[in-house]
Amino acid sequence: MTTDAGSLPFRRIGVVGLGLIGGSLARALRALTSPPEIAASSLDAAELEAAVAEGIVQRPASPARIAASAELVIYATPPAATRAFLQAHASRWREDALLMDVGSVKRGVVEQARALGLGARFVGAHPMAGGERAGWAAARADLFAGARVWLTPLGPEGEAAMRAAELVWRAVGARPLRIEAEKHDRLVAWTSHLPQITATALAAAIAASGFPADALGPGGRDATRLAASPAALWEEILLANADLLEDPLLAMEGALVKLTEAVRARDGAAIHELFTHAAEWRSR
Amino acid sequence: MTTDAGSLPFRRIGVVGLGLIGGSLARALRALTSPPEIAASSLDAAELEAAVAEGIVQRPASPARIAASAELVIYATPPAATRAFLQAHASRWREDALLMDVGSVKRGVVEQARALGLGARFVGAHPMAGGERAGWAAARADLFAGARVWLTPLGPEGEAAMRAAELVWRAVGARPLRIEAEKHDRLVAWTSHLPQITATALAAAIAASGFPADALGPGGRDATRLAASPAALWEEILLANADLLEDPLLAMEGALVKLTEAVRARDGAAIHELFTHAAEWRSR
Numbered sequence: 210m211t212t213d214a215g216s217l218p219f220r221r222i223g224v225v226g227l228g229l230i231g232g233s234l235a236r237a238l239r240a241l242t243s244p245p246e247i248a249a250s251s252l253d254a255a256e257l258e259a260a261v262a263e264g265i266v267q268r269p270a271s272p273a274r275i276a277a278s279a280e281l282v283i284y285a286t287p288p289a290a291t292r293a294f295l296q297a298h299a300s301r302w303r304e305d306a307l308l309m310d311v312g313s314v315k316r317g318v319v320e321q322a323r324a325l326g327l328g329a330r331f332v333g334a335h336p337m338a339g340g341e342r343a344g345w346a347a348a349r350a351d352l353f354a355g356a357r358v359w360l361t362p363l364g365p366e367g368e369a370a371m372r373a374a375e376l377v378w379r380a381v382g383a384r385p386l387r388i389e390a391e392k393h394d395r396l397v398a399w400t401s402h403l404p405q406i407t408a409t410a411l412a413a414a415i416a417a418s419g420f421p422a423d424a425l426g427p428g429g430r431d432a433t434r435l436a437a438s439p440a441a442l443w444e445e446i447l448l449a450n451a452d453l454l455e456d457p458l459l460a461m462e463g464a465l466v467k468l469t470e471a472v473r474a475r476d477g478a479a480i481h482e483l484f485t486h487a488a489e490w491r492s493r
Numbered sequence: 494m495t496t497d498a499g500s501l502p503f504r505r506i507g508v509v510g511l512g513l514i515g516g517s518l519a520r521a522l523r524a525l526t527s528p529p530e531i532a533a534s535s536l537d538a539a540e541l542e543a544a545v546a547e548g549i550v551q552r553p554a555s556p557a558r559i560a561a562s563a564e565l566v567i568y569a570t571p572p573a574a575t576r577a578f579l580q581a582h583a584s585r586w587r588e589d590a591l592l593m594d595v596g597s598v599k600r601g602v603v604e605q606a607r608a609l610g611l612g613a614r615f616v617g618a619h620p621m622a623g624g625e626r627a628g629w630a631a632a633r634a635d636l637f638a639g640a641r642v643w644l645t646p647l648g649p650e651g652e653a654a655m656r657a658a659e660l661v662w663r664a665v666g667a668r669p670l671r672i673e674a675e676k677h678d679r680l681v682a683w684t685s686h687l688p689q690i691t692a693t694a695l696a697a698a699i700a701a702s703g704f705p706a707d708a709l710g711p712g713g714r715d716a717t718r719l720a721a722s723p724a725a726l727w728e729e730i731l732l733a734n735a736d737l738l739e740d741p742l743l744a745m746e747g748a749l750v751k752l753t754e755a756v757r758a759r760d761g762a763a764i765h766e767l768f769t770h771a772a773e774w775r776s777r
Binding site: 404406409433435443460 | 700701744774
């Protein structure tokens with residue numbers, strides 16, 4: 210941790226949803242030298258109880274009560290749930306509350322926050338951390354250590370909110386960087402959503418062969434690791450970013466067909482060139 | 494290590510090629526409590542010197558001299574080089590020498606060994622270890638710890654050679670298992686070569702977008718890790734297994750197109766089903 214909580218402008222933080230991201234944020238905030246009080250909600254009562262028993266959550270509460278009392282409300286829920294909560298909580302937040310989501314597609318939630326007049330208090334965040342494991346069980350205090358976190362400004366009126374959000378992410382060890390929502394969504398379509406779709410397609414293809422996953426070597430395990438990601442979350446993410454996925458999916462199909470044709474034609478020079486090009490990019 | 498070298502039936506082992514696999518084998522054998530003497534060759538004189546200076550290699554030698562003197566000759570070279578060495582060394586080996594290769598496609602070398610009348614002394618081996626990093630610099634004594642190693646029997650006359658090979662691999666911590674060469678090549682086409690091609694295609698697709706590799710999150714890094722693999726080696730491997738790659742490549746294209754169509758059609762139910770199916774396979 211590069212900062213302790215003494216520099217955080219919040220003493221009461223609310224976390225709606227104790228999944229991988231929300232749970233890890235709660236753990237990381239409580240690991241600070243002077244930790245804030247955490248109010249949290251979870252759809253899983255047993256997980257919430259466990260978080261209280263561990264001293265991570267001081268106040269188990271409903272999302273509506275969290276919204277009404279926290280100085281910083283973090284919506285760590287799937288995109289559709291976050292949108293529903295923003296709508297439902299619009300008359301509940303404290304005057305001075307900062308609002309943040311952590312979803313991996315940003316245009317929709319940023320537009321909604323703007324429409325709700327939250328330009329001065331809402332910050333869209335997307336930590337590039339985690340992976341295929343989900344839920345409170347996978348949450349850990351060091352999940353964000355060194356991780357890039359994208360923050361999407363709503364406009365100049367949100368400058369103070371943005372600075373406060375940056376303090377929070379730096380406090381848990383992350384590297385926040387500002388990016389416009391559309392630019393963000395295009396970036397993750399290529400660098401996150403396309404790898405996810407590819408890993409899932411690869412797993413589906415191998416599964417169809419009848420070979421079990423434990424026949425994979427270390428390389429095959431790496432390449433298919435993302436395929437274990439939760440289906441419901443990814444259905445939402447891909448639908449939310451479907452328009453910006455057109456180009457990446459077209460490019461992936463093209464690259465696969467090119468390599469397939471080279472193998473079929475026993476064209477060693479073409480295989481070599483494609484592999485060299487990809488290796489240069491990946492190793493740089 | 495589950496066995497010490499006292500149980501190995503070889504005191505003088507020759508390793509032709511000190512890359513990731515040959516170098517790791519040499520390191521692992523020298524880490525045994527009563528290590529054998531290692532003679533080794535490398536195309537890289539500086540690496541060979543380093544291996545001698547570290548006490549891993551006792552006798553730097555040419556491949557021909559290694560072939561003439563070692564009780565176990567391990568060809569840890571790319572497939573084409575291994576085939577050339579087997580041909581060139583056919584009149585050089587000791588009467589009692591065991592010969593082994595470590596290539597990842599087995600039909601060609603097994604057929605050649607059979608044609609050379611080596612049924613009683615040649616064992617084809619393929620350790621499912623390593624990854625995208627190559628060369629002596631990446632070699633490590635524990636590379637084979639817990640790793641599956643496929644061994645391809647040439648026939649009943651090779652039973653003693655097979656048992657000796659199994660002792661060697663168990664000594665370095667690996668889990669040897671016998672498999673027929675064609676069955677092996679089909680297995681790795683699906684579980685190793687298809688993931689490699691897919692990772693390379695994915696890296697090529699993202700590279701074309703202009704985003705650098707360091708824009709990837711942890712999941713994208715996993716999914717593209719194999720793309721850094723050495724092009725020359727993979728050109729050889731894919732050409733050697735091109736016939737058995739037809740089905741896997743067709744299945745991969747089909748799975749990718751299916752997911753692409755589901756995203757394009759905003760068909761949440763189809764996305765959910767494909768993701769669920771892949772996750773079940775990967776998590777089992």
